[in-house]
Amino acid sequence: MGIDASHKADRSPSMFEVAKLAGVSHQTVSRVINDSPHVSASTRARVQQVIDDLGYRPSNSARTLASKRSHTIGLIAGGQHFFGPVSTLASIEELARRHGLFVTVSLIHEALCTQGEFEELCRTFEDQNVDAFVMLAPTDVMFSAACKARLSEPRVLVTSTHGQLGMGQAGRMMSDEDRQRTAIVGLDQWGAMERVAELVAKFGHRSVWYLAGPVQWRDAVTRLAAWRKVSALHSIDTRIIQARSWEAGEAYSLMNRELERLGQSGQNRPTAVITANDAQAVGVYRTLREHGLRVPQDVSVVGFDDMAGMDNMMPPLTTVRPDFDRLGAAAMQEVLRLLGVTGQTSFQESAHGAGLISCEIMQRRSLGPVSRN
Template identity: 35%
Template sequence: MPPSRRRPTGSAPTMEDVARVAGVSHQTVSRVLNDHPNVSPDTKERVSAAISELGYRRNAAARSLVTRSSKVIGVIITELEQYGPASTLLGLQEAAFRNGYFVSVAGLREKTRAAMLESVNHLLNQAPDGIVVVAPVQAGVDLFRTLELKIPLEIVASGLAPEGSQEQAARTAVAHLADLGHRSIAHLAGPEPWMDARRRTAGWREELAARGLPAAAPMVGDWGAESGYRTGLEFDAAAATAVFVANDQMALGFMRALHERGIRVPDDVSVVGFDDQPEAAYFLPPLTTIRQDFRSMGSYCIDMLLGQVAGSDAAGTAHEANAAGTESAESAPEPQGIAVPELVVRSSTAPPAT
C-alpha cells in the first residue's frame, strides 16, 4: 500500500510529511537537508521530489537551535523615506541575500531610547545573527552607541564611505561651477541634524574659501522637493549665478520655482544637485549632480557585520561606518571597493551669462 500523502488542510508540510511521501525515515530527510554525504543519489532525488511536491520549507527557528545561526540579519533604519537610507537598505539586502541571509527590517521614526529599545527587542525576538543600524542623524547614532548586545552590531552613521568623501564631493560640485566662471555660488543645504548635510555645507565653504570666493549664509531645506520649491520662490537671482543643492529632490523643486518665475536654468542660474537619483537625468533640464555609491556602502556594512559573526571581531562590539566626528567603540577598517563620489555633468550648468 503506498504511503499516505494526506495532511491537514491548510497546515504547513512537516519533515514527517516529506519522509512519508518519499518513503524514508525522518532522519534520512534530515540528512538530505543537511547535505550529508552518506545518502544515495536515488534517495536524495526522492526526498527532493517530495519536498518540491509538498512545498516544504525548513523551520528556521528549529534549524537555528542546531546550527546556532538563524541566517537572519536585523536592520534598524531611520529616515527610510529619504533616498539615501532607502538606497543603502537595498545594498544591505542584496549583499545579505548573496551571503545566504534574510533581512528583517525595523523602522525607527522617533529618536528616543524607548523607540530604539522597541525596535531592538522586535529584532531580537527573531534571533538575528547580527544587527545593522542605518542612522544618518547624529541623535540616532548616539542612541545606538549605548547599546550592549550579545550579538554583533554595525552602525552606518552616514550615507557614504570613505571618511571625508562628502566634503570632497561638495567641493567637486562647487569647483565645477567655479571652473565655468561662476563667482557667486549659493548653497541650499539639507537639515542641520543630518551629518551628511553638515559635511556638504562644510565642503561648499571650503572650496569657496580656497578660491577666494564669498560664502553667504546657506539656505536650508528639509530634503523634500517642496522645500526646494519654496526656497526657489524666494531666491534672489541677482545675488548668485549658481546654486549647489544638497540633494536632487530639493533641486527639482528649486528649478520648478525658478521656471515659474521666468528664471532660466542654466542661462540665468546654474544648478548642481547631489545623489544622482534615477530621475535626475530626466529633469528639465537634466540635472548636473554628484553620483553616490549607496549600494556598495550597504554591501560593505554586511561584509563588516558577517566578519564579526564569523568571529573576526568580538560579538557585541559596535562598529561605525563613516562616523566622522564621532567616537567608535573600535575603529573599523577603511572601506574597500566603494566608489568615490563623482560629478555627472548634464544640462543644468553652464557658464554665467555675460
C-alpha cells in the same frame, strides 16, 4: 530512492519526514542542510536524494538546529520617507536574500525616536534571536541611540561621516566589546563635494549660493562641512541658505525670498546654486524660471542624489549619484565579516572612522560656464 508522487501532493513535507524516509535522525538531516562536515558522503547523498524527491525546503528553525543561528538580520531604519535610506534598505534586503538570510525590518522616526524606544526595538529583535543588526541611522538622534544600545550581537551602522555627534564621541559611547562588534559604513560624500567644487570652479563660478539640508541629518552636515572647506580652497565665495527640510517647497520659498532681497538691494546674483539634495534643486528650478532666469545661462544648478527623473529635467540636472547598491552590499558584507562568515570588507577606502563607498558626478546641462554678458 524514489518517492511516490501521491506523497508529494500532500502538505509541505517536514524535516522529520525526510529523516524517516532517509533512515537517519532529524539532527543528521539538519547537518546536511547546514553543510556540516560531520556527515559521511553516502549519508549526505541519501538524505539529499530524499530532500530532492520530496521537494523539501528547510525552514529557518531547521537550519538553526545545527548552526545555532537564526539566519535572520534585524534592520532598524530611519528616514523611510526619503530616497537615500529607502534605496539602501532595498539593497540590503536583496543582498541578504542572496546569502540565504532573512531581514526583519522595523521603521522608526529618524528625528523623534528616544533611547528607550530604540532599545525596546533591539530587545524585540533579540527575542527573535537575530544574528546581527543593521541600523540605518541618518540623524544624530538615531546614531547616538544606536551607539549607546547594549547588545551582544554584532551591529553595522550605516550613517554619514560627519554630524553634530562626531565619530570619536560616538566611539566613546560604546564599551570595548561593543566597538569590536561594530562596523560603520557610509558614502564618500566629502569626496563627492570635493569633485563638485572642482567642477564648479572649472566653469568659472566664484559666487555661489549653497542651499543646506536640515541640520539634524548627518548627510546634510557632511555635505555642508565639505562644501565650506573645499569651496574656500577654490576661492569660491559662498552664501549659505539654511533649510529646515529636504523638501522642494521649502527650497522654492527660500529662493524666492533671497532673490527678492537681492532685487531690493541691487546686489549681483550668484552664478550657481548648489543644493544638498535633488528635491531642493527642483524647487530652485521653479523659482529661477518664475524670476525669468535661465538654467544654466544665467544660473547653474547642481544637486545631490540623482533621483529618478533628474536626467529628464529641463535642462537635465547635474548631480551626485551615490551608489546605494554598493552601500547596501557593504553593510551586508560587514555583517558577514562580523559573523565570521567572510574575512573581507567590500570597500576600498575608509576615512573619518567609516568604510566609504564612492559617489559619481553626473555632469549634465544644468551646469555651464559663467556668462560673460
